[in-house]
Amino acid sequence: MNSVRVVGLGPGEKAYILPAAIEAIQKADILIGAQRHLDAFSEYGKQTFCIAHRFEQMIGFIxxxxxxxxxxxxxxxDTGFYSLLRYLKSNLPDQEFDVIPGISSITLMFARLGFMYDDAFTTSMHGKELDVARIVREYKKVGLLTDGKATPAAIAQKLESAGVKGKLMAIGERLSYADEKISKLTPEQAKKYEADLLSVVVIYDEDIRV
Ligand SMILES: C[S@@+](CC[C@H](N)C(=O)[O-])C[C@H]1O[C@@H](n2cnc3c(N)ncnc32)[C@H](O)[C@@H]1O
Incomplete structure (x- = not known):
């Protein structure tokens, strides 16, 4: 049985993809992924399977x-940070995998801010009810993947309602792309901010330097 490669593409722009990832894509007969990612490699003319929430079909296809x-x-x-790898390994227990990592959107966001993240709390808001106010009181830096429901504005609203003070919110939209935007806002400003769907947030003590 061939190993299935799981390839991290980084935040999106090709300059942020590892050469090993490109090589794996070139060698593949079939690419499986979200349409945005398949489109990025259409030049290779591979057979594709667009996931579009068809997770069970994808498992059957593999x-x-x-x-x-x-x-x-x-x-x-990155493959190790809220990616499909967990689902694939749970649902294909007999399959061998070869995993090629990528740069996480969270890693890039911390780099953009010039911050370390080894002392940060990082998680995803996807489909979760998280007590963000409690977490930001506990950690000086919190990195969050957002989604259409847990938007940066909704997160800011939660912080304000809980009376959290002394924090700034950095919102990273469309990281690595030509129209990337980084905004550093107070929760009061952020609650009115309409961010792109492709966004991450770092909430940090306003006096930290690294
Ligand atoms: C399913 S998660 C995948 C996370 C991915 N494994 C990683 O390491 O970045 C998708 C979320 O990642 C974030 N994301 C991915 N690419 C991004 C980008 N280019 N700019 C900002 N956020 C991004 C968004 O929060 C998005 O909702």
């Missing part, structure tokens, strides 16, 4: 094809 063809599943950011 079971059917992995014996005969080389499959690369492409995921955004």
């Amino acid at each position: 079971k059917e094809k992995a014996n005969k063809q080389n499959i690369a599943v492409v995921v955004s950011g």
Whole structure:
């Protein structure tokens, strides 16, 4: 059985993709991923499977094809940070995987701010009810993946309602792309801010330097 490659594509722009990831994509017969990612590699003319929430079909497709063809599943950011890797390994217990990491959107955001993240709390807001106010009181830096419900504005509103003081919110939109935007706002400003759907947030003590 061929190993299925799971390939981290970084935040989006090709300059932030590892050469090893490009090589894995070039060698693959079939690319599986979100449409945004498949489109980025259309020049290679590979057979593709667009996931579009069809997770069970994707598992069936991999079971059917992995014996005969080389499959690369492409995921955004890093493979080890809220990627499909967990789902793939749970649902394909007998399958071998070869994992090629990428730069996480959170890693890039901390770099943009010039901050370390080894002392930060990082998580994803996707489909979770998180007590953000409690977490930001506990940690000097908190990095969050956002989604259409837990937007930067909704997070800011929670902080304000809980009376959190002395924090700034950095919002990173469309990181690595030409129209990337980084905004450093107070929660009061951020609660009115309409961010792009592709955003991460870092909430930090206003006096930290690194
Ligand atoms: C399913 S998670 C995948 C996270 C990914 N594994 C990583 O390491 O960045 C998708 C979330 O990542 C964040 N994200 C991914 N690419 C981004 C980018 N270019 N700019 C800002 N946020 C991004 C957004 O919060 C998005 O909702």
